Amino acid sequence: MNDTRTYRLPDQQAEGHRRNGPVGVRAYAISEEQKQLGAGRRYYLRTYGCQANVRDGETMAGMLEQMGFVRTSDQTEADVLLFNTCAIRQAAEEHVLGEIGQLRRLKEQHPDRIIALCGCMAQEPGVVENLLKKYPQVDLIFGTHNIHRFPALLQQALKGERVVEVENEQSSLVEEMPVHRTFAHKAFVHIMLGCDKFCTYCIVPYTRGRQLSRPLSYIIEEVQALQKDGVQEVTLLGQNVNAYGRDLGLQDGFTQLLEACADTGIPRIRFYSSHPRDYTVSSIEAMRDRPNIMNALHLPVQSGSDAVLKRMNRGYTAGQYRELVQGMKERIPDLALTTDLIVGFPGETDAQFQETLDLVDACSFDMAYTFAYSPRPGTPAARMTDAVPEDVKKERLNLLNQKVADHGLAHNKAWEGKIVEVLCDGPSKKNPAVYAGYSRHNKLVNFRAEKAEPGQLLAVRIDRAHSFSLDGTAVSGEIEYNE
Ligand code: 5AD
Numbered sequence: 001m002n003d004t005r006t007y008r009l010p011d012q013q014a015e016g017h018r019r020n021g022p023v024g025v026r027a028y029a030i031s032e033e034q035k036q037l038g039a040g041r042r043y044y045l046r047t048y049g050c051q052a053n054v055r056d057g058e059t060m061a062g063m064l065e066q067m068g069f070v071r072t073s074d075q076t077e078a079d080v081l082l083f084n085t086c087a088i089r090q091a092a093e094e095h096v097l098g099e100i101g102q103l104r105r106l107k108e109q110h111p112d113r114i115i116a117l118c119g120c121m122a123q124e125p126g127v128v129e130n131l132l133k134k135y136p137q138v139d140l141i142f143g144t145h146n147i148h149r150f151p152a153l154l155q156q157a158l159k160g161e162r163v164v165e166v167e168n169e170q171s172s173l174v175e176e177m178p179v180h181r182t183f184a185h186k187a188f189v190h191i192m193l194g195c196d197k198f199c200t201y202c203i204v205p206y207t208r209g210r211q212l213s214r215p216l217s218y219i220i221e222e223v224q225a226l227q228k229d230g231v232q233e234v235t236l237l238g239q240n241v242n243a244y245g246r247d248l249g250l251q252d253g254f255t256q257l258l259e260a261c262a263d264t265g266i267p268r269i270r271f272y273s274s275h276p277r278d279y280t281v282s283s284i285e286a287m288r289d290r291p292n293i294m295n296a297l298h299l300p301v302q303s304g305s306d307a308v309l310k311r312m313n314r315g316y317t318a319g320q321y322r323e324l325v326q327g328m329k330e331r332i333p334d335l336a337l338t339t340d341l342i343v344g345f346p347g348e349t350d351a352q353f354q355e356t357l358d359l360v361d362a363c364s365f366d367m368a369y370t371f372a373y374s375p376r377p378g379t380p381a382a383r384m385t386d387a388v389p390e391d392v393k394k395e396r397l398n399l400l401n402q403k404v405a406d407h408g409l410a411h412n413k414a415w416e417g418k419i420v421e422v423l424c425d426g427p428s429k430k431n432p433a434v435y436a437g438y439s440r441h442n443k444l445v446n447f448r449a450e451k452a453e454p455g456q457l458l459a460v461r462i463d464r465a466h467s468f469s470l471d472g473t474a475v476s477g478e479i480e481y482n483e
């Protein structure tokens with residue numbers, strides 16, 4: 001195989017590099033020749049990681065289908081296998097490498113098949129070199145900043161070249177890329193790329209670059225188009241949505257954006273993810289005053305210890321976080337609050353972990369994603385000494401999970417007997433005898449109904465609460481919602 005590499009590797013010193021001047025916007029383009037590449041061929045796509053990655057996966061699926069490829073869930077019959085990877089924790093990476101490792105034989109038997117890797121792992125220093133050396137079955141590697149180049153890169157790879165293209169930063173915002181949405185009735189909308197926060201444990205500013213907001217008019221046009229298309233719910237995506245527009249020179253851009261989205265009249269608006277430091281009162285008030293902005297908020301706190309928060313470079317204390325939450329709950333008493341928590345950050349003592357447990361009690365989250373700290377190469381925390389032993393991390397995680405589940409159950413119990421609005425996703429994957437959907441407060445509701453279509457908004461009476469979901473029954477007739 002030819003090894004014509006056209007690649008630039010990510011800069012390890014991402015903190016030191018900044019863009020030179022503003023970034024332009026341009027339209028995505030695909031050639032007629034590229035549109036023929038997939039005729040009679042099939043693709044397999046696997047996405048790992050966060051919603052931002054899921055949304056990118058939808059773009060690449062859209063491109064593959066524009067090229068004429070048909071999707072398959074069977075790796076053995078795919079002509080192109082694309083792995084859209086995540087680098088947030090080591091376990092995510094090991095999973096991908098295991099999966100790709102198993103494809104060596106398939107590639108030997110069918111040398112014309114293309115195995116491609118994209119996403120956050122491709123942006124990580126050292127990973128590309130390792131893949132090139134140890135995984136000869138991989139034909140194509142591209143990063144998070146050149147997704148728009150996928151058809152051209154695939155075209156090159158299909159000619160038998162080994163292609164690697166990874167950029168440090170997004171050189172321009174590319175609009176009008178195709179998309180194959182996972183759901184017809186709900187959609188993810190990128191409002192910004194990258195992150196400027198540089199939490200010491202986090203690889204995202206390195207893998208996704210510095211913050212880059214999409215111009216407001218493009219986002220609103222996209223939401224309007226989705227609404228025309230029958231979409232009931234949009235989730236605005238960014239690593240730190242509260243800082244939206246800062247790089248465009250907007251004052252309180254996130255509130256402007258929320259209000260403009262609410263004005264479109266789309267039935268449900270959510271956003272993900274927030275940073276406590278950049279929250280403005282006006283955005284909380286927009287949430288309170290606009291009925292189509294859901295009263296469910298994901299606000300990662302990470303730790304309840306000031307010392308740990310400082311080492312994490314989070315920019316707030318546990319007390320400030322509590323005050324913020326208190327202020328929010330005063331304005332929006334029914335707010336459903338969820339968070340992210342990390343245990344076992346370097347140097348975390350038993351007493352500091354106890355402070356995290358105390359904060360969970362004080363804030364009483366509806367739900368929390370909990371993680372054992374995983375060192376990421378190139379991040380400042382990976383250079384810190386005083387690692388917490390793995391068995392201690394596991395023990396802390398168990399204690400924390402129990403507490404999180406207790407609070408979840410207490411919140412969910414309060415919904416028993418009430419009638420809530422559920423956006424139906426279709427039959428439940430776990431039990432096809434019931435339907436699944438989400439309430440306005442983002443509670444997973446499994447419910448019985450004679451018939452429910454994906455995308456339908458139904459009234460559901462809650463019969464039983466669990467820690468992380470609710471069971472209910474669809475009701476009809478004159479209905480008074482309790483939310
Ligand atoms: N180790 C463990 N958890 C992490 N997260 C981010 N980086 C790491 C890491 N190195 C968690 C944070 C973040 C969520 C998306 O993943 O809690 O909010």
Ligand code: SF4
Pocket residue numbers: 048049050051052053085086087088119120203204207208
């Ligand atoms: Fe994973 Fe972070 Fe990349 Fe999302 S942005 S795919 S969570 S590394």
